[in-house]
Structures are given as structure tokens and as C-alpha cells.
Amino acid sequence: MTDYDVIVIGSGVSGLSSAWHMAEDHDVLVIDADAIGNGTSSRASGVIMTPIDYPEWPEWTQHAVEWFEKLDGRGVLDYTEREYVRGVRPEEVEGAEEVAERDEWVTLRDPDDYYKWDDTFDEDSPYEKVLVWDEYTGYLDVDQWLPTLQHMCVKRGVEFRPDTTVEEVRVEGGEVVGVETEYRTVDADAVVAAAGSGTRPLLEDVLPLPIRKFVWNVAYLDIGLPDDYPMGGDAQEEIYWRPTRDNQLLIGIEHHYGEEDRPRERREQDDRGDQEAEPDGIRSDHHMEVGPGLEQLLNEDVPNLLNHVETADDAVRWEVCPMADSTTPDAKPIIDAPEEGPDDLVVAAGFHGAGVMATKSIGAAVRSYLTDDECPFPRDPMKLDRFDTRDTDFEFAPMTSWQEHMK
Numbered sequence: 054m055t056d057y058d059v060i061v062i063g064s065g066v067s068g069l070s071s072a073w074h075m076a077e078d079h080d081v082l083v084i085d086a087d088a089i090g091n092g093t094s095s096r097a098s099g100v101i102m103t104p105i106d107y108p109e110w111p112e113w114t115q116h117a118v119e120w121f122e123k124l125d126g127r128g129v130l131d132y133t134e135r136e137y138v139r140g141v142r143p144e145e146v147e148g149a150e151e152v153a154e155r156d157e158w159v160t161l162r163d164p165d166d167y168y169k170w171d172d173t174f175d176e177d178s179p180y181e182k183v184l185v186w187d188e189y190t191g192y193l194d195v196d197q198w199l200p201t202l203q204h205m206c207v208k209r210g211v212e213f214r215p216d217t218t219v220e221e222v223r224v225e226g227g228e229v230v231g232v233e234t235e236y237r238t239v240d241a242d243a244v245v246a247a248a249g250s251g252t253r254p255l256l257e258d259v260l261p262l263p264i265r266k267f268v269w270n271v272a273y274l275d276i277g278l279p280d281d282y283p284m285g286g287d288a289q290e291e292i293y294w295r296p297t298r299d300n301q302l303l304i305g306i307e308h309h310y311g312e313e314d315r316p317r318e319r320r321e322q323d324d325r326g327d328q329e330a331e332p333d334g335i336r337s338d339h340h341m342e343v344g345p346g347l348e349q350l351l352n353e354d355v356p357n358l359l360n361h362v363e364t365a366d367d368a369v370r371w372e373v374c375p376m377a378d379s380t381t382p383d384a385k386p387i388i389d390a391p392e393e394g395p396d397d398l399v400v401a402a403g404f405h406g407a408g409v410m411a412t413k414s415i416g417a418a419v420r421s422y423l424t425d426d427e428c429p430f431p432r433d434p435m436k437l438d439r440f441d442t443r444d445t446d447f448e449f450a451p452m453t454s455w456q457e458h459m460k
């Protein structure tokens with residue numbers, strides 16, 4: 054007799070969603086090296102822009118976001134529906150027309166046709182039009198979302214073992230038989246590896262994965278935004294933003310590593326090259342540092358894009374992601390029980406800044422591999438065998454695939 058039907062390694066949004074889905078009819082143990090939900094998920098901005106980050110996966114989007122709508126107001130969770138806007142520069146209009154034609158939840162609008170234009174964009178902004186997504190977009194706070202998920206898991210009988218590092222996934226005769234933790238051996242019929250950026254090192258000997266780390270920087274500006282300020286982003290500057298419940302502006306920027314198109318300041322700093330690189334290509338000094346790239350953006354570039362933003366001096370809080378999110382060669386996740394790995398091992402990792410918005414769909418996909426349940430959306434796009442490589446030195450993919458259309 055095994056100790057558990059399923060062990061889930063990792064208690065971020067991926068692990069908690071997987072555990073909740075499996076606990077409907079299985080004994081589930083969640084193990085985390087840290088406190089529950091204290092990984093990358095705890096730093097997320099809570100922007101739900103699933104149609105923008107997963108434009109080719111409408112069923113995945115619907116499945117994920119309808120859950121937020123359903124859970125809104127239950128327990129501590131507030132989910133706020135809000136449109137997401139993307140200013141369109143003159144040279145981007147043709148690409149934006151294609152996006153609007155192709156994607157079902159977005160429209161391309163003129164300034165006169167978008168009533169929040171003047172409240173949103175600076176009068177000197179370079180934008181000629183705006184793409185507006187107004188379905189399946191919104192925001193929540195992860196310090197409400199993670200306890201909500203954990204509570205839902207507890208109600209289904211999930212057990213938790215925090216502050217316990219899994220050192221190895223145990224395999225016998227080609228099948229998973231459990232895990233070895235820093236304290237003891239635990240048996241299970243199946244293992245879900247949902248360890249975020251820890252997934253690659255954890256599975257190194259069992260199932261090498263093309264997953265590498267990257268981080269974001271975030272600042273909160275106290276600038277008294279008007280009510281109903283839209284969420285949004287700018288492809289060229291690689292930023293996104295959203296209003297907070299107390300009308301601050303949360304603004305974030307993606308960091309790239311080992312590429313030419315990293316934010317300028319950061320690139321110059323990296324190029325000085327006086328720090329040892331970790332094997333995965335991220336220098337340890339960056340983990341805890343607020344990047345000067347964001348500060349420069351807030352002082353120089355964003356004031357010309359967004360009304361209300363004037364200076365980085367308005368920042369009341371800076372956030373970095375000390376533990377790093379994970380990404381893959383195409384910036385889309387791997388959710389799979391690959392044939393090249395042992396039986397009964399499911400992987401859910403590589404969410405590239407878009408894991409929280411996908412919470413529900415992650416667990417549903419994991420469950421479809423461990424039970425006879427059908428996956429409510431196509432799962433082939435998440436399979437490992439779409440990649441030729443298992444290395445981690447791949448090029449950093451753009452933030453969202455629709456960006457290609459905007460160039």
C-alpha cells in the first residue's frame with residue numbers, strides 16, 4: 054500500500070490547482086520546500102489577461118477565467134473584471150488589424166471611439182489607435198487567491214508538508230513510486246512536478262526539460278488613478294500595468310537574460326559582466342535587486358505613454374521576484390506526462406509570467422493525464438515533444454506571440 058495516491062511537488066498556483074483537481078477522488082499530499090504558496094506565485098501581479106497571453110487557446114482561456122468569475126465574492130476573493138488595452142503606434146496598425154480580425158475578444162478602436170482614451174494615454178503618446186480586450190480579462194490579488202486555493206484544497210482533504218525539499222523523484226522499473234525528501238521517503242502511485250523554476254533541477258536525471266528561469270520587476274505608483282482605469286501593456290517597452298484596489302498603478306517589466314533585447318540599462322549592467330553566471334544563465338545578484346531598467350522607464354518613457362505617470366518618485370513599493378518564474382523555448386507551458394519520462398509522472402511548469410491567470414486550466418490538464426477525465430481543451434500544444442531541445446540555453450521567446458503581429 055502506498056502512502057498517497059498522488060504527491061504534488063510545489064504549492065504555487067500550478068501545484069494547488071493540480072492538488073484540488075486530483076483530491077476530488079484521490080489522497081493527495083502537497084510538498085513544498087518553502088511555506089505554502091510562497092514561491093513565484095506569491096509575487097504575481099494578478100493580471101488576468103489570458104486572451105492576450107494565450108491567444109491561440111480560447112478554450113483554455115474560457116475554462117480558466119470563468120472560474121475566477123464563479124469564485125468572485127466567495128471567501129476572501131475579489132475578482133474584478135476590467136478591460137485590457139494596448140496602444141497601437143502608426144507602424145503597428147496593420148498588425149493590430151490582423152490581431153483584431155483573428156482574435157475573438159478584441160476590437161481595434163480610434164481615439165474618439167474609446168471613451169477612456171484621454172484618461173489613459175498621455176496627450177503626447179505615440180499611439181494612433183487602441184486594441185481593447187473586454188472579455189475574460191480582469192485582476193485579483195494573489196494574497197487572496199493563494200489562501201483561497203489552499204482552503205479549497207484543505208476542504209477536499211489535501212495534506213500539506215511545507216518546508217520540505219524534495220530531493221528526488223523515485224522511479225522503479227520505469228514507474229514513479231514516490232519521492233525522497235530531505236527528511237524521509239514517501240510512496241505514491243503518481244507524482245505531479247509543479248515546482249516552477251525548480252522543476253528542471255528536480256527532474257534532471259529523470260526527465261530533463263527545456264525550462265529556464267527569468268524574473269520581472271514591479272513598482273506600485275501612488276498617483277490617484279481615476280476609477281475604472283483600464284489594465285494594459287506596451288509591446289515595445291515590454292511593460293504591463295493594472296490599477297490596484299486603492300487606485301494605485303502597478304507596473305511591471307519583463308527581464309530577459311542572455312538576449313540582445315533586454316531592457317537597455319539592464320543590458321549595459323549585465324555586459325559589464327563582473328558577476329558569475331549561474332548554470333541556468335541568471336546571475337544570482339539579480340534575484341533580489343530592483344532593476345534600474347524599470348526606474349528609467351518610469352522616469353523617461355512611461356510618462357510619454359500614460360496619463361497620470363510622471364516620475365518614479367511616485368513609487369511606494371518595489372517588487373522583484375526572488376525565486377524566478379520559469380519559461381520554455383516558445384514561452385508556453387509544458388503540461389504533459391511525456392513518454393520519454395517514467396510512467397505516472399506529470400509535469401506542469403514553464404508558465405512564463407502567465408501562470409496565475411491559467412490556474413484552473415493547469416489542474417484540469419494535469420487531471421486528464423492521471424484519470425479517465427477528458428481535458429476540457431486541446432492539450433497537445435502543451436506537450437514536451439513539440440520541442441527539439443532538452444537544453445536550457447534556448448533563446449528567450451517574446452512575451453506574447455501576438456507581439457509578432459505588431460512588429
Ligand SMILES: Cc1cc2nc3c(=O)[nH]c(=O)nc-3n(C[C@H](O)[C@H](O)[C@H](O)COP(=O)(O)OP(=O)(O)OC[C@H]3O[C@@H](n4cnc5c(N)ncnc54)[C@H](O)[C@@H]3O)c2cc1C
Binds near residue numbers: 091249268372407409
Ligand atoms: C513579479 C511577477 C509578476 C507576475 N504577474 C503575473 C500576472 O499578473 N498574472 C499571471 O498570470 N502570472 C503572473 N506572474 C507569473 C506567475 O507568478 C507564475 O507563472 C506562476 O506563479 C507559476 O506558478 P508555479 O506554481 O508554476 O510556480 P511557483 O509559484 O514558483 O511554485 C513552485 C513551488 O515549488 C517549490 N519547489 C521548488 N523546488 C522544490 C523542491 N525540490 N521540493 C519542494 N518544493 C519545491 C517552490 O518552493 C515553489 O513554492 C508573475 C510573476 C512575477 C514574478
